[in-house]
Amino acid sequence: MTGRRELNLEVSEGLTVGEFHRDLCTRFPRLADYRGSLMYSVNAEYVPADHPLGDGDEVAFIPPVSGGAHAH
Amino acid sequence: MLIRITADPLDSQPLIEHVRRDESGAVALFLGVVRNNNLGRRVLRLEYDAYPQMAEKKLRQIAEEIMSHWPITDIAIAHRTGRLEIGETSLLVVVSAPHRRETFEACQHAVNRIKEIAPIWKKEVWEGGETWLEGKDQTTLQPQ
Numbered sequence: 001m002t003g004r005r006e007l008n009l010e011v012s013e014g015l016t017v018g019e020f021h022r023d024l025c026t027r028f029p030r031l032a033d034y035r036g037s038l039m040y041s042v043n044a045e046y047v048p049a050d051h052p053l054g055d056g057d058e059v060a061f062i063p064p065v066s067g068g069a070h071a072h
Numbered sequence: 073m074l075i076r077i078t079a080d081p082l083d084s085q086p087l088i089e090h091v092r093r094d095e096s097g098a099v100a101l102f103l104g105v106v107r108n109n110n111l112g113r114r115v116l117r118l119e120y121d122a123y124p125q126m127a128e129k130k131l132r133q134i135a136e137e138i139m140s141h142w143p144i145t146d147i148a149i150a151h152r153t154g155r156l157e158i159g160e161t162s163l164l165v166v167v168s169a170p171h172r173r174e175t176f177e178a179c180q181h182a183v184n185r186i187k188e189i190a191p192i193w194k195k196e197v198w199e200g201g202e203t204w205l206e207g208k209d210q211t212t213l214q215p216q
Contacts, residue, residue, distance in 0.1 A: 044125050
């Protein structure tokens with residue numbers, strides 16, 4: 001979606017993962033195509049959009065997985 | 073309990089040996105296999121991609137969930153990544169228990185959960201294009 005598998009980015013402390021996603025959509029418009037269908041993970045655990053980010057967090061945007069209905 | 077995500081071909085025998093115990097009267101084995109067609113198209117191969125650290129963590133969580141909900145003896149889950157040809161095994165789930173009923177139920181539940189929450193994706197390569205599969209029906213087509 002961004003053309004890259006991993007990125008290192010500085011974000012302001014307390015930014016939520018949902019806000020972070022919205023900011024990134026501006027930089028990588030293809031990310032916006034997935035709005036609504038992506039799930040978020042922080043440090044390899046699913047989190048809701050209002051989860052705040054902290055120092056050193058590893059964030060992933062997870063497209064729909066291959067098997068079926070989403071479970072959260 | 074054994075959890076593995078690997079680009080190497082999957083072999084069921086070591087997993088069966090891993091879960092089998094003298095008190096296990098039943099071992100259920102599930103193989104997810106690459107088939108040669110989907111949605112009326114002839115499929116040439118599949119390519120699996122994963123977020124490995126998280127996928128391994130989710131597979132372990134599923135195995136623990138199942139160990140705590142069914143009276144089974146042990147469970148092993150292995151998922152392959154990378155390029156798979158028709159007929160190759162992409163997923164192995166092996167469950168042992170004193171009796172057969174629990175092995176079937178636990179095995180089916182494990183496969184369903186893996187397809188719900190494990191961050192593993194498959195790209196179908198067919199004649200004339202390729203598609204990332206999303207959910208039960210694929211949506212985005214990207215002709216080559």
